[in-house]
Every structure is written in C-alpha cells, then in structure tokens.
Amino acid sequence: MLIKRRRGWELPESAATPEAVYLNRRALLAGMGMAGIGLALPSLARAQGAPRNERYKLDRPLTPEKLATTYNNFYEFGDSKNIWQMAQSSLKTRPWTVKIDGMVEKPIEIGVDDLLAKMPLEERLYRHRCVETWSMNVPYTGFALSALIDLAKPLSGAKYVVMRTLADPRMFPKQREFYYPWPYTEGLTMAEARNELSFIATGLYGKALPAQNGAPLRLATPWKYGFKHVKSINHFEFSDKRPVSFWEKMGPDEYGFWANVNPNVAHPRWSQATEKPLGSEERIPTLMYNGYTEFVAALYTDLQGEKLYK
Ligand SMILES: Nc1nc2c(c(=O)[nH]1)N[C@H]1C(S)=C(S)[C@@H](COP(=O)(O)O)O[C@H]1N2
C-alpha cells in the first residue's frame, strides 16, 4: 500500500472475467445452497457450510471465487497480489491455538476447532472495499465477533479489542524482515466490535477459508477499508489502550485507526470516490460506509473530532 511504484488496484488483463461467466457462477452458487457440507470431519464441516443470514444483502453479483481467492493482500507473503500458492503451501492452520486475554475475567487458550464448536456459525454476503480502490462481494461463513466477546467476558474497563496475526516466520516468510511492524495488528472499539456487522470469517464460498484469505480466523468489518480485516488471528486482547495498527505504524499520514469507508475523503495519493469490482471492467461509485450506513452511522455521532475516514 505504501509502495509507490505500483498501482496495486490495477488488475492484469488476464484476471478479468466476462460478465457472463460470473453471472453463471452466481446462479450456480445459488443453486448449490449449502455446498460444502457433508465432509467426514465434523470440525472442518463446522468451518464450512452454514445457513445464510439473509439480513446482509448485496446490490451486485458475487465476485467469482477464483478471483477472490487468487488476488489477495497478505504482506506476510510479500507485497504482490499473487501469493495464494505460497500461502497454501506455507501456512499450517492446524493445530491452531487462540489466546483470549488482557482485561477479561479469566484468560482463555482454546484450539480453533473447540472455539468454532462454541460459536453460532452462519453465512453472510459481504462487500469488501480495499483502500487501494478494488472491491469484491463474497460469501463468508463465520460468527459474530460479539459471540466471542460473550465467551471472553471482558472487564468493564476494556475499551478495545486488539486482534493479531500469528507471529511465526517459518510460516510467514516476510516476518523475517524487521522493516515491518509484525505481527499484523488491528483493533476495534468495544462498541464497534459488538456491532452486529463485525464478523470473524472461518469460511468462504461454503468451504473452509483458504490460507490466502486469512485462515483459520479473519476479521470482516465491511464498512471499513480492507486493511482492517486482520488475517490468521491467534490472539484477541482486551485493552483500555487504543492499539497502533500495522498500517498506521507504517504510514500514519495515510492510514489510521478508524479506516471507515468514505467516498468524499480522498487518500493523500488518490481519490476514494469510485472503485473497481474484481472481475469487472467498469468503475462504480463507492458508497458511504461502503453501503452500511444504517448499521454503523450511530457509532460515530459522538466522535466527529476523530479522523474517522483514513
Ligand atoms: N495479516 C494480514 N492481514 C491482512 C493483510 C495483510 O497484509 N496481512 N492485508 C489486508 C488488506 S489491505 C486487505 S484488502 C485484505 C485482503 O483480504 P483478501 O485477500 O481476502 O481479499 O486483508 C487485510 N488483512
């Protein structure tokens, strides 16, 4: 994102998909419904097919699965969009221990499958808007972050949930480079984290979440720019201090804590007025809060002095 020589949102021609193909795929996906259920391993099945929550609607077709799973941002594997094979061969997501600690009644360490067994899984169709101006529409399986907060039982003084990517340079080659402030860290206020939209994704397109998309646990806050969506989380910490996130540390003039989508507030180096859906030839207008105003605007009425949109 900070690298100036490349315009990261420009898709190579070969990655573009004709409309007919993705419309077909959409019909196919709709027809499959709970595709992915029925595997022998119950823990894996839990991470996959789940009933769709129809409350979260899209106004555009789903992005082709192939694009959403082969055009990624995951700096632990490099600054290229083409890291999916490297992620799949290098990232091992079992066993995976999740720590939940900080300002909680009692710290928890739990294996990811035991955690999933306690969480109410559902599927949601979500928009995703990267700060670089590409966007996508994807079906995530997962659980509301509020369910994890209920499990964690934070103390009344907790003001933020801090989420971190696993630190393990054997799995994440770029974590050997000290230029970056690893591990990738993000945070939400408790009110944001309890908002119904805040979601921990464990699956994508009715299958287990691919490594390149942030397996086994990845945040989705669809009204915020994509860099908020920390991948491969192994640590949830409750704190009374606002964390400084990965991109905020890298470039505080360009990236901040709030990161709410706003088409009227330009990035210092480019406009945020429009976006390019993956697989589409056109640019379309970006919507305030990425189209989720009705769900989240009330979170910010008393925070107008904050830099809410970077
Ligand atoms: N750990 C980690 N999480 C991350 C990133 C990253 O580099 N490392 N990139 C972020 C950015 S900028 C975006 S747009 C999304 C991309 O998610 P996707 O690859 O599933 O589309 O992941 C976010 N989460």
Ligand SMILES: [Mo]
């Ligand atoms: Mo992004």
